[in-house]
Amino acid sequence: MSEIPYKIYLEEKEMPDRWYNVRADMKKKPAPILNPGTLKPVTLEELSGIFCEELARQELDDTTAYFDIPEEIRSFYKMYRPSPLVRAYCLEKKLDTPAHIYYKFEGNNTSGSHKLNSAIAQAYYAKKQGLKGVTTETGAGQWGTALSMACSYFDLDCQVYMVKVSYEQKPFRREVMRTYGANVTPSPSMNTEVGRKINAEFPGTTGSLGCAISEAVEAAVTQEGYRYVLGSVLSQVLLHQSVIGLETKAALDKYGIKADMIIGCAGGGSNLGGLISPFAGEILRGEASYDIIAVEPASCPSLTRGVYAYDFCDTGKVCPLAKMYTLGSGFIPSANHAGGLRYHGMSSIVSELYDQGLIRATSVEQTSVFEAAEMFARVEGILPAPESSHAIRVAIDEAIKCKKTGEEKNIVFGLTGTGYFDLVAYQKYNDGEMGDYIPTDEELQKSISQMPKVE
Ligand SMILES: *Cc1c(COP(=O)(O)O)cnc(C)c1O
Numbered sequence: 001m002s003e004i005p006y007k008i009y010l011e012e013k014e015m016p017d018r019w020y021n022v023r024a025d026m027k028k029k030p031a032p033i034l035n036p037g038t039l040k041p042v043t044l045e046e047l048s049g050i051f052c053e054e055l056a057r058q059e060l061d062d063t064t065a066y067f068d069i070p071e072e073i074r075s076f077y078k079m080y081r082p083s084p085l086v087r088a089y090c091l092e093k094k095l096d097t098p099a100h101i102y103y104k105f106e107g108n109n110t111s112g113s114h115k116l117n118s119a120i121a122q123a124y125y126a127k128k129q130g131l132k133g134v135t136t137e138t139g140a141g142q143w144g145t146a147l148s149m150a151c152s153y154f155d156l157d158c159q160v161y162m163v164k165v166s167y168e169q170k171p172f173r174r175e176v177m178r179t180y181g182a183n184v185t186p187s188p189s190m191n192t193e194v195g196r197k198i199n200a201e202f203p204g205t206t207g208s209l210g211c212a213i214s215e216a217v218e219a220a221v222t223q224e225g226y227r228y229v230l231g232s233v234l235s236q237v238l239l240h241q242s243v244i245g246l247e248t249k250a251a252l253d254k255y256g257i258k259a260d261m262i263i264g265c266a267g268g269g270s271n272l273g274g275l276i277s278p279f280a281g282e283i284l285r286g287e288a289s290y291d292i293i294a295v296e297p298a299s300c301p302s303l304t305r306g307v308y309a310y311d312f313c314d315t316g317k318v319c320p321l322a323k324m325y326t327l328g329s330g331f332i333p334s335a336n337h338a339g340g341l342r343y344h345g346m347s348s349i350v351s352e353l354y355d356q357g358l359i360r361a362t363s364v365e366q367t368s369v370f371e372a373a374e375m376f377a378r379v380e381g382i383l384p385a386p387e388s389s390h391a392i393r394v395a396i397d398e399a400i401k402c403k404k405t406g407e408e409k410n411i412v413f414g415l416t417g418t419g420y421f422d423l424v425a426y427q428k429y430n431d432g433e434m435g436d437y438i439p440t441d442e443e444l445q446k447s448i449s450q451m452p453k454v455e
Helices: 044-050 053-060 071-080 089-095 116-128 142-153 164-169 171-179 193-201 209-222 235-254 270-284 348-355 366-380 386-405 423-430 441-448
Strands: 018-020 066-068 085-087 100-105 133-138 157-163 183-187 226-228 261-265 291-297 307-312 321-326 360-364 410-415
Touching: 018 235, 018 270, 044 053, 044 209, 053 116, 053 235, 071 116, 085 235, 089 100, 089 366, 089 386, 100 235, 100 386, 116 133, 116 142, 116 235, 133 142, 133 209, 142 157, 142 171, 157 164, 157 171, 157 209, 164 171, 164 183, 171 183, 183 209, 193 209, 209 226, 235 270, 235 348, 235 410, 261 270, 261 386, 270 291, 270 348, 270 410, 291 348, 291 386, 321 348, 360 366, 360 386, 366 386, 366 423, 386 410
Parallel strands: 100 410, 133 157, 133 226, 157 183, 261 291, 261 410, 291 360
Antiparallel strands: 018 066, 085 100, 307 321
């Protein structure tokens, strides 16, 4: 076999022209999402009031295996895709492992993460529907940044409700969004009824993601020609992110490499779901087997310590209910948690694959995550996002195990983004001020017990 290069690039013509919907190959499908008012499965009509119609259709479709990627989206993808699959020769050498480590690098665009893959698709469908613009929320700002890039490309108005504490403490992402023409409002604001109410009730509050979602949804449904968009968790987002897995598989196939282990970090589950979709499809069809690992923070352990039940997707309780592994929508990770992946629940697709035992999950503590990030940055030359570094941690641990057993496993992990906007977290780590926090069973029980009761 030919020598494997450091970077396996696909040619433009080898890029996927269809997204893959893994639900089509699942015999037992993820449970339907429910209308939070009626607790009945959401209809296309109801969902189309909040989301763009084509996206609502994708959300509800669990039988169509492939969706053509529209040419306008593919041509945008071509500006930063195909993304490289990198053989981590330097990391292997550092670890002195017989394992072969590969990572799919999604940080090679201005938004700095994989989120652009879905942002551009969502903006495209909004434009195609003739909308004026979209609204969304952002916490730290990765999703807002990706969406503002996508909206500026299609000349759509982009209204971002950014959690006030981030708006004030993380001015850099805010400025990237404004450079792309987005309207960034600190949340809670005085623009919406819910914002005014929260401001009156809690004067001086610095906001929360749940509150920002409620404001963004209100802004979408009260303005003519606007819809709300979301950057993770939803099945439509996993569909768009399948481009990551399809490219990864094509690159591996090009060199005759069979992955043994596939590792991804899991917040809402979109990059992981996208990376593993084609491989999970092979498992579901009985064609191959892979050891797939979802990695989550020990401070927000929805798969490893949550319950599998219907819950609100947002703290504001306005989005549909989804059956998922969750810690309860009222769960807020400890303030000392700096490493991202703070979402209380998990994509219903990832949840169902996990529940069926097709993938496994593990949790890691943030100091060990930053140790892995530091090692990776020093040998591979990329400053990884803290989120991505969860996957790095487990890839390193697995490669070290191979050293003991002598196995030449092919380990593939998703490097979802870069960490240039996460330097406050790196600073904490470098100053030795980073601690670990693992919630107690009592704390988890408290938010879990407040979940909606749905049979
Ligand atoms: C948002 C984000 C994640 C987590 O989101 P998922 O939906 O779980 O993929 C991971 N890595 C980076 C760099 C992100 O920006």
